[in-house]
Amino acid sequence: MANETVVCTYRVRPDAEERFAELLGIHWQTLRDLGFVTGEPPLVLRGTDEGLTYIEIFTWVDGGFEQAHEHPDVLMIWEAMDPLLEERDGRPKWEFPHFARVAMGA
Numbered sequence: 001m002a003n004e005t006v007v008c009t010y011r012v013r014p015d016a017e018e019r020f021a022e023l024l025g026i027h028w029q030t031l032r033d034l035g036f037v038t039g040e041p042p043l044v045l046r047g048t049d050e051g052l053t054y055i056e057i058f059t060w061v062d063g064g065f066e067q068a069h070e071h072p073d074v075l076m077i078w079e080a081m082d083p084l085l086e087e088r089d090g091r092p093k094w095e096f097p098h099f100a101r102v103a104m105g106a
Helices: 014-033 064-068 072-084
Strands: 004-012 043-046 052-060
């Protein structure tokens, strides 16, 4: 399988932004240190619409996604993030759709 880019959406509780931002700050670096993602830094965005939403975009290396879901250091971060998030407007706390890069002609 080729590298896949993931667009992570986190719906953060208003009272939990500071702690969530701390965890998000170590999330990609942990994945990188473990060799699960490419060296390209993530794109992190903070929503400006209603509700507090963060988006984190990064690319898994081949097999990195599967390895991350079994590694205790990663699972510890994800478990700490979960209670800081909330379902909102019928949407889940977090979403992780994966995408493959499309080569476009110039």
